[in-house]
Amino acid sequence: MKPAARKELFARLAAANPHPTTELAYSTPFELLVAVVLSAQATDKGVNKATAQLFPVANTPEAILALGEDGLKEYVKTIGLFNSKARNIIALCRLLLEQHGGQVPENREALEALPGVGRKTANVVLNTAFGHPTIAVDTHIFRVANRTGLAPGKTVLEVEKKLEATVPKEYKKDAHHWLILHGRYICVARKPKCEVCPVSDLCDWYGASASVA
Known part of the structure; x- marks a missing residue:
């Protein structure tokens, strides 16, 4: 994914969910x-x-x-x-x-x-907990990063390093949450919900599947 598309992807995710956070319940x-x-x-x-x-x-x-x-x-x-x-x-x-x-x-x-x-x-x-701009790559983020072309990699660490290097600075702190939620609810494993995806036009996988169809 080119830098302009990457920035647009996060801009759209941010517009849809300006203050993302974990779905785990905690107070400390x-x-x-x-x-x-x-x-x-x-x-x-x-x-x-x-x-x-x-x-x-x-x-x-x-x-x-x-x-x-x-x-x-x-x-x-x-x-x-x-x-x-x-x-x-x-x-x-x-x-x-x-x-x-x-x-x-x-x-x-x-x-x-x-x-x-x-x-x-x-x-x-x-x-x-502390607001550091770290990106924890779980199965959802690994899938989204590879499927969209955002940060393809063969290992979790490779994807993490690519995301750290390429996510625009202004989106880095919340990127982890946006990508997890996107993978959990829209870019799901078996049948991704491309018809309601706000970034499908930026996605490598969707573009390839659309051209084949």
């Missing part, structure tokens, strides 16, 4: 961190249902540690991979208290050192 950086760890291979809706029960009872590292691993599992057992996620959350709570005064660190290296936190989770937290 710590709640967001826990929610993102729980969201791996799970839906935001399912995570929100679990954290709506958990956070009123325990929404700090100290409170979750007080629950213990088995106690935490009772709240998150409806979420896929809940055993390993509960184990990681207990361990990361301990590290937050031991190394960061119970606060979520605002840098990638420290975040990625926490159990259950990889590059994607760190990017989400840095972007959503």
